[in-house]
Amino acid sequence: MWRDESVTCQAAHRPLGRLLALLGHIDAVHGLYYLLLHGVFALWDGGLVALRLPSVLATALAAAGVGALGTRLAGPRTGVLAGVVFALFPATQQYAQEGRSYALVTAGVVWATYLLLRGLGSAGRGWWAGYGVLLAVACWVHEFAALVLCAHAMTLWLLRMPWRRWGVAAAGVLVAVAPLAVISARQADRQLGWLGRPSLAMWLAFLAVSALGLLLSRVPSLSDRTLTAVALPLLIVPPGLLITGSLLKPCYVDRYVLYALAGLALLAGLALDRLPAHLGRAAVCLLALALLPASLAVRTPESRKDDVVAVAQTVRKLSRPGDGVLFLPARRREWLMSYPTLYARLNDLALARSPAASRTLQGTELPADTIRTRLLATPRVIALTDPDGQPLDPFPEESVKRRTLREHFQECGRVRVWGAQVVVYVRKPAPGSLALRCQYRERR
Template identity: 85%
Template sequence: MNTPTRDLDRPLAPPRVPERRTTAPVLAPAVLAAVLGLWGLTRHSSMWRDESVTYQVSHRTLGELLALLGRIDAVHGLYYLLMHGVFALWDGGLVALRLPSVPATALAAAGVGALGSRLAGPRAGVLSGVLFALFPATQQYAQEGRSYALVTAGVVWATYLFVRGIDSAARGWWAGYGALLAVVCWVHEFAALVLLAHAVTLRLLGVPWRRWGWAAAGVLVAVAPLAVVGARQAGRQLGWLGRPSPAMWLAFLAVSALGLLLSRVPPLADRTVTALALPLLTVPPGLLITVSLLRPWYVDRYVLYALTGLALLAGLALDRLPAHVGKAAVCLLALALLPASLAVRTPESREDDVVAVARTVRKLSRPGDGVLFLPSRRREWLLSYPALYARLDDVALARSPAASRTLQGTELPPDTIRSRLLAVPRVIALTDPDGRPLDPFPREEVKRRTLREYFEECGRVRVWGAQVVVYVRRPDAGSAARAEGCRGER
């Protein structure tokens, strides 16, 4: 039997619940996400090193910023340009740094609500969006001066346009889908992994691929220049990553298993729900963590948007319960997640606290002291405090970050670092906490060896994720003179 050619362009509309005109699925999650995002936004006046990168890079001149992106961090280029504009309009410190992520998260939660409503009705939409807003990871990145909330919002709404495109003969949905996703991929190129999830959805639903294929091809063409530049920078950009740890695998498998379990709830046997939500939850992180066995690229926040799938599955499952039971379940879940919600608003929820490091250096240092970063990438701890940094002598620095078109500057050869270090009587060393692996590079080894052989430790202050150590040059005299040197510090 021959199929008419015109049928190839006709979308196979998945079954869905007829929509009732209500704004609750969009507004309720958005308001909740915004309130949660503003709650404790400054995290007790703390900032971690990735946010410090955003802060100091976004404060460079436009020329310096573009020069940097030609060498490293092009994957975050569009976000840095956005934040450059934010700080040009209002240099509001930590609040300005994080504030764009709050409406982005609210927009993402609204999109999850819109998706749930489209798939299963307004009540399911409200529940899905509210659950998404309550996830601790959602709240964490709503208060982060990085791009992940913006990427999540873009992917969620692109997925909404994807669903509308499947359900409509109009081509405008696919045009919007391709345009939005192309922009989102320029904010962070790993957003492109959602294309694979959508491809799996189309395959499971048996929907024709033609219009989606054109839109997806447009996205890939649009993001290709960034992908080429990003591939060249990958060694410098992602060289710090190791292969996925057992804990990462367990977390991925546990979340995937939970999603699979929710998809097996009898009322969710509707293939449209599972065909959309389950690939969205599992395919992007699953592919990235698997590829990372060969090329370590996996960090869960790079695919934060995958939690949309879990929120949809959980929200639609709760929608099948009686209304009062569903509301009670959401309230109980919010209470159960409250400790985690509080935890993500503390400095300890991140790897370090740049503000605490700078405060400690200001307290312990004197103008003209030498400062040494072990390893060199910890220079980031002071770069967001240029006045404090300028009063110290960075003994290992060859060229500043702006001059070298790098994030943390370049350093002198090992022999020069040694001679410069021996010329200063007092050094403030910024190091990782005890027990962290030591970089084996010659520059780092000569720093440690020179401090050990020619300097005496006179004070050590541990702050979250870092240590600030005061060293004084040992006199040529014996042990009594060395003791006198440290007594002067007290």
């Protein structure tokens, strides 16, 4: 479990009133997902399995949807191959095993695209109603699902299909998601303040995947006009809009538009279908082998920014009941929030109001002078910090933590885990006694 999953876990475990209060302050964009997980934990508090089970089921549903799209557009063999390719993508597998909303959004967008095709091929209104409702729900799970409307508009333009019924459904989706958009816009600085503008590596990754999709769509013997008109906009338009918009206001993370991979899977499935049967089977096997190292890598803690489980286990080994605990920076409090029993046995020296009481994810902290006073009154402190080399927050509260530890404490042990460090500090006593205390702790 990494920090984002820890946030999901502790938010979904809050009483309903406090969860709604949190969403009024931050993370409204994930509100419907947190409410879903709140219901899951109410029925069965199964730890990591319960946390991740909705994502596993949603990914299976998304893969089935890719298969249904491929079948409708180019036949059952294309559908099966496209669904298999989608499941083989390492990114698909990563978010299938993560307690966040992106797999559910992908399933919603894929099946909404399927309903779009059924609506285009039918005179009935039921398909369009289903399309609008499903896509509105997907947007409430994460509002960037709305970018797929631009991809669907391009699909209609490429296929020269009438726009009226789609326009009514799309307008309904936008009206339905408008309240969420207004609330999340007010929270944008708190929600996305950690993001910078897209790096060169992000641009190259986007361009490389787009170029691969364009290549598959342009090979004469492999191309199919209808499938290309659906798959290529789905692959390029949502991430293209998001990464370009991030030049003005940083908001691009590839997982926000994970559903775009369904477009690449459709194009790959069609390409494999156009090959002779024996070559197609061999190509799928080679693809699986080529992606195997990446598929194994996303199943390791190193595939995430940190390892909350390892942090908690280390704190449990190094700490004693009543020890002071300090988070540098304060937002790293999320590392222990999912372990209430462990957290309760420590004295959080900087905490003013708990996350639940303050309607925040990490709680609010005391003034710098008060933090310093409480630190100086504590003989032993467990500090949870970022790895070496990470930028340091310039806020007075963070500065006083670092300065007081440096001037009045001695480090007695440091354990590095993935994405974090757990450091034991002892208050400087009379000369000559500190070394004995550190050595004693190290022997234990």
